């Protein structure tokens with residue numbers, strides 16, 4: 001009882017995440033594509049002594065928006081003749097453009113970095129881009145060239161990815177981490193990479209309550225993060241491998257984080273609470289949807305063409321949308337043969353309803369276009385608790401928070417408490 005009370009009083013700030021001699025606040029803000037985890041958000045995490053992530057998802061589009069480049073327009077123009085063709089296999093990414101867009105995104109972020117923390121890039125391997133190996137290699141190498149502190153490999157983790165970087169001069173100095181959802185996935189990765197003599201610098205263990213794509217099936221509710229992290233921590237200890245374990249998924253309060261840090265994890269990765277931060281890339285109107293959500297509004301479905309289940313708000317505009325596939329502009333989910341499950345579903349509905357003005361596609365979504373337009377409202381399971389982290393304003397909306405406030409709440413709060421921000425306008429309406 002006394003022990004339990006002592007734990008409640010501990011703070012995340014009593015722990016440190018160690019990378020060699022470097023000591024960090026053990027809080028990582030997870031990568032959220034497409035540009036939901038903006039450079040501004042990652043920079044705040046680094047300034048406050050933790051780890052922030054940018055994402056390289058659809059980086060050519062992110063570059064166009066951030067730096068007024070025209071990669072997407074140029075690609076669309078180049079493949080314009082193919083727009084009405086259901087076969088998208090000719091659409092390839094220009095590797096030079098991909099490298100330049102990555103370099104711009106990473107370089108500008110790293111140049112603005114202040115403080116003792118670090119900035120990593122989240123690389124989702126399921127962005128197969130009709131050329132999985134070469135595009136991933138370019139994405140990772142360009143991020144390293146541009147000075148990123150580290151790379152977190154996620155979604156569709158490929159066992160050979162570290163090998164793609166083995167000749168890069170920063171292969172051993174940059175931090176390389178992986179996201180897994182089971183001890184088995186970690187074992188496979190380590191076995192496959194043994195000959196490289198290069199262990200991951202950290203392992204994010206992502207449980208079933210996370211946002212984005214899940215490393216679980218539709219039976220996700222039968223798993224829990226504490227059990228999986230305990231298995232991973234035990235396995236690494238048995239193998240005498242000193243790799244920091246970062247727990248992720250559903251960690252909502254500082255006390256939640258402390259319970260993982262007490263049980264052998266070196267840090268936590270959090271995201272959902274930051275989706276309503278001022279610095280988060282979601283439009284303000286969408287942030288209000290996240291605040292408003294109840295638990296019943298949050299679903300896990302299989303509309304992502306990647307084949308992985310994904311969690312999202314059930315009023316997500318992407319669900320049921322039958323827009324024309326936009327691979328000439330994007331095409332990030334084209335597999336190595338130029339196929340995408342959305343194209344298949346879209347063509348099926350088109351054949352069934354040839355005269356319809358708008359078609360409905362229920363089983364898959366055009367994820368590139370909808371993520372790009374912030375119309376796929378992916379979120380963590382705890383999104384329904386966001387309304388308890390802030391004030392309701394007189395107009396009925398919820399007050400957004402600063403990333404600093406949320407970060408410090410994780411860092412310093414105790415007793416399962418969430419500290420509310422200072423009211424921003426007039427008097428808050430009592431809920």
Ligand SMILES: Cc1cc2nc3c(=O)[nH]c(=O)nc-3n(C[C@H](O)[C@H](O)[C@H](O)COP(=O)(O)O)c2cc1C
Nearest residue numbers: 030031032033154210211212249250270271272380
């Ligand atoms: C809106 C949103 C988008 C996400 N996008 C990605 C992504 O692009 N790549 C990835 O590896 N994880 C993604 N995630 C997962 C987070 O990085 C993180 O590991 C997880 O959500 C942590 O759990 P929490 O949200 O309960 O704090 C996303 C999460 C959210 C909430």
